[in-house]
Amino acid sequence: MIVILIYVDDVIVSGNCLTKIQETKKQLDKEFSIKDLGSLKYFLGIEVAKTKDGLVLSQRKYTLDILEDRGKLGSKPSSFPIEQGLKLDKGENEACVDASQYRRLAGRLLYLQATRPDITYSVNILSQFIADPRSNHLEAVNCVLGYLKATPGQGILLSRAGDPVLTAYCDSDWLGCPYTRRSRTGYFLLLGGTPISWRTKKQSIVSRAETEYRAMATTFSEIIWVRWLLKELQIHISSPTPLFYDNQVARHIANNPVFHERTKHVEMDCYFVRERVESKEIVPMNTSSKMQVVDLLTKGLTG
Known part of the structure; x- marks a missing residue:
């Protein structure tokens, strides 16, 4: 079996x-005259390193370029990307900053998430304010840059070991947005232990309850x-995919065929989830809440 991944003219x-x-x-070269760069080492800003344990994907050079562009190579490193419990609002009483630079930096951090799930929550929060x-x-962005300064080579290991077992985690942050009061959905999928x-993402509507169930339905999709x-x-997974979450109520709704008055507003999600179960x-x-991996995507964590 041959698999070809194409992005414009990079293959x-x-x-x-x-x-x-x-x-x-050879066949591609005959038809299109391609340039063979040998073993995969660099693709769309993502560095690929072969080790005895597998492939390591990182964006070290891209990260250092961001820090250099912002003059943060000599900044103080931080052990976390965003302060725990920080609730950013629109800051209408705060001083304005250069919007074009902020947008450029937010866009670059968005692409950095390709190998850095540890900054996904922070970047999602900061991207809400690109209009004003x-x-x-900007102080919160500088905290992210301080974290990147401490971990420029952090990436993902595509492990050789382990069976191709698909595992998922999901969670939600109830009414997490301080000014829209929308809850936040987070999910995390691993194949053989590899993310x-x-x-x-913020949920599309304000939920009175069962935000965990909406998050679970999104993860099911x-x-x-x-x-x-x-x-x-041609990777056949015969066993059911375990989905871990720390909300007992959502699990009972998923397994209970009786709808109650308080769950009618999520009836479609309920049917969708139950069919797959x-x-x-x-x-x-x-x-347990202590083992909930996806907390990384729904709240600010300490170092």
Whole structure:
């Protein structure tokens, strides 16, 4: 099997047979006149390093370029990207800052999330203020830069070891946004222990209750899509995907066929989740709050 990943005119060719890979590249070169750069080392700003444990993906050079551009190479490092419990508002009483520079920096940090799930929550919070950034927002950005200064080479290990077992975590931060009062959904998917998909996003409406259930339904959609993609790549997952979360109420709703008055506003999500539970594609699992990995995406954590 040969897999080709294409972004405009940048191409990665992979597969399970080196001979077939070489034949594929020759055929592509005959048709399009390609330039073979050899083994994968750099792709769209992402550095790839081979180790005995697998492939390490990082954006060290990209991170250092951001720090240099902002004059933060000599800044004081920080052990966390955002202060715990910090609730940023619009800062209408704070001084204005250069909006174009703030937007440029926010955009660069958005792309850095490709290998840095540890800054996803912080960047999501800071991206809300690109229309009218204030000094308090810039201070929070500088905290992220201080964290990057301390961890410029942090990345993701695509491990050789372990079976291709898909595992998921999800959580929500109830009424987490201080000025819209919308809750935040976060999910985290791992394949064989390697992070492959993560997201944090404000929910589209203000929920009176069951924000955990909305988060769970969103995570179910992502799991189904990833399972389909793995099937296309001939990676067959026969066992149900465990979904871990620390909310007992959501688990009971998922397994209880009776709708109560307080859950009617999420009835569609309930049916969607139950169908997938009954088909044994996904199995809801409970985990303790201390072991909830996806807290990384729904709240500011300490060092």
